[in-house]
Structures are given as C-alpha cells and as structure tokens.
Amino acid sequence: MLIYGREIRDRLKNEIQQYAVNNKMSMSIVMVGDDPPSQVYVNGIVKFGRETGIKIDVLHLGADTEESQVLRFIKNLNEDPAIDGIMLQKPLPEHLDYNRLINEIAYHKDVEGVHNYNLGKLVSRQEGIQPSTPKAIIRIIKENGIEIEGKNVTIVGRSTIVGNPLSVMMTTENATVTLCHTRTKDLKKEILNADILVAALGRRNYITADMVREDTIIIDAGINFDDNGKMFGDVDEAAKEKAAIASAVPGGVGVITVAELFDNLKQICSLKNKSE
Ligand code: NAP
Numbered sequence: 001m002l003i004y005g006r007e008i009r010d011r012l013k014n015e016i017q018q019y020a021v022n023n024k025m026s027m028s029i030v031m032v033g034d035d036p037p038s039q040v041y042v043n044g045i046v047k048f049g050r051e052t053g054i055k056i057d058v059l060h061l062g063a064d065t066e067e068s069q070v071l072r073f074i075k076n077l078n079e080d081p082a083i084d085g086i087m088l089q090k091p092l093p094e095h096l097d098y099n100r101l102i103n104e105i106a107y108h109k110d111v112e113g114v115h116n117y118n119l120g121k122l123v124s125r126q127e128g129i130q131p132s133t134p135k136a137i138i139r140i141i142k143e144n145g146i147e148i149e150g151k152n153v154t155i156v157g158r159s160t161i162v163g164n165p166l167s168v169m170m171t172t173e174n175a176t177v178t179l180c181h182t183r184t185k186d187l188k189k190e191i192l193n194a195d196i197l198v199a200a201l202g203r204r205n206y207i208t209a210d211m212v213r214e215d216t217i218i219i220d221a222g223i224n225f226d227d228n229g230k231m232f233g234d235v236d237e238a239a240k241e242k243a244a245i246a247s248a249v250p251g252g253v254g255v256i257t258v259a260e261l262f263d264n265l266k267q268i269c270s271l272k273n274k275s276e
Pocket of ligand 1: 133156157158159160161162163180181182183184187200201202203206221222223224253254255257258
C-alpha cells in the first residue's frame, strides 16, 4: 500500500497560515550555483511562503562565489532583525565548506536545524529546532498509525540533514537503529532485518524487491530525476509493491518536508515572541 503526504502537508499548512495572520514571519534562502533539483525545492518553498503569507527572499549567488562573500551575506542576514529564519541550500559548489558555513548562521535563525547548537540539542534530547526531513519522516510514520517503539529501523544514508539526525530521533522514539552508508558490508542483510526501512541515499531505484521483506514498511526519502526531469525515489516500484506499506515518490516525504521547514520557522518566531 502506498502512503502519501499531501493531507498532512495541507493540515500543517493551514496551521502555519493561521499563525502567520497575526505573526509576521520571514525567511531567507542562500543558494549558490545552479543545481536543478535545488531550484525545484526552493521554488516549492517560495510558493508555500506566498500561499501562507510568509515573506521568502532567495539570495541566488553565482557558482564561483568565494566563501568570504557567502560568509558576508550570512553575517548580514544574521544581523538583520527583519529576518527570522536562514537556510543554506545544499549542494554547494565544491570549493565551499557546507559544515563551516552552516555554523556561521545564527543558531536561533537556523530554520533547518542543522547548526551544531541544534544538533547538540537533538543528541542531548533537549527542545530545539529539528531538521525538517527527519521530522517529516517521523510524522508520516506516526500519522499512518505505525508504532516506532521497539522496531528495527534501518536507515540508508548518513548525511547531516537526513540520515544522521534521523538515527538520533529514531533512537529517542525507542527504535533499535542501524545506520548504513557506502562502507556498510552487507546492505541487503541490514535492510532484510528492518521492520522499517528509510531510504535516503540519493540513488535512483537502488533498493530492489529482493532486499525487502513482505512486512517491511518502506519510507522512501530519495528524490532523483532522470534526463527528462521525471522524479524517482531510492526504492524501486517492485520493492514497494512487495512491502506492506511504502511512501510514494513524488507525493510522500518530500511534500511534508517543506511544511516542516515552515513549522520550524513558526517555532523560531514563537520563541522570539516569548522572549520579547
Ligand atoms: P547525501 O548528502 O549525498 O548523502 C547520501 C548518503 O547516502 C551518504 O551517507 C552515503 O554514504 C549514502 N550512500 C550513497 N550511496 C550509497 C550506497 N550505494 N549504499 C549505501 N549508502 C549509500 O544525500 P542527502 O542530502 O542526505 O539526500 C539523500 C536523498 O534524500 C537524496 O535523494 C535527496 O534528494 C533526498 N532528500 C529528500 C528530502 C525530502 O524532503 N524528501 C530532503 C533532503 C534530501 P557515505 O556517507 O558513505 O558517502
């Protein structure tokens, strides 16, 4: 059975829109270079902002922009009281250090929850801003009535924005977590052991039917495009047909992620309002 994220997205969107009526919010996105999937994602954020009455500025810099210049832009956004949230879009051109730049964003404006301050809060189980894709993954699981506690959860992909924080959040949800990556010796064995599989590796249709059990729950976070611009997940159709439940691509985790980003912005603004 395929599960979708649109209903969850629409409910979150409605809550955000209502909050925005009385609370002015704004977010800036820093984008360097011309990665087509990033452009699609950023367009989706701008559209969501327009539809909910939230101001989104996109600072689109050329692929050859030097790190010192990117830092200067980030510093200006940090100091601008009219900007509540800042996001640095991945991937960056090779000469730019994502981990360095992300930690130059003021932690209280870190709308993606990827600053070391917020990741530290995540690990120490304190309230903070949580990365939006792992939040969307946990939400789509729970809202479909699936228990996480006690389950074997295998995550494929250990990036700072998806797999790694998700492994911490799943542990907090009392799952037993296996985190896989390119050096994992026997990926198929680890996936066959999963009650819940989360695919976040960025390889089109990489996970095939022979790698999943019939009772596996598949959450496919992958977003890959072919040469014609058609979107694919990381798990192929036959694997999804075999499994008990699988999230759709497109229309699954991805549509909720944007709403989670705005939910984070709402969290930042309500904290700011409380402290004023
Ligand atoms: P990333 O930074 O490129 O990380 C990919 C991870 O997958 C790495 O940890 C890598 O291992 C691992 N990996 C790659 N090939 C593998 C293989 N053959 N076997 C095992 N592990 C492998 O990617 P990301 O930014 O996390 O994104 C992952 C996917 O999620 C992409 O398709 C992206 O478009 C999608 N995504 C979706 C959303 C959403 O809202 N749904 C949001 C963000 C990203 P190593 O660490 O060993 O290199």
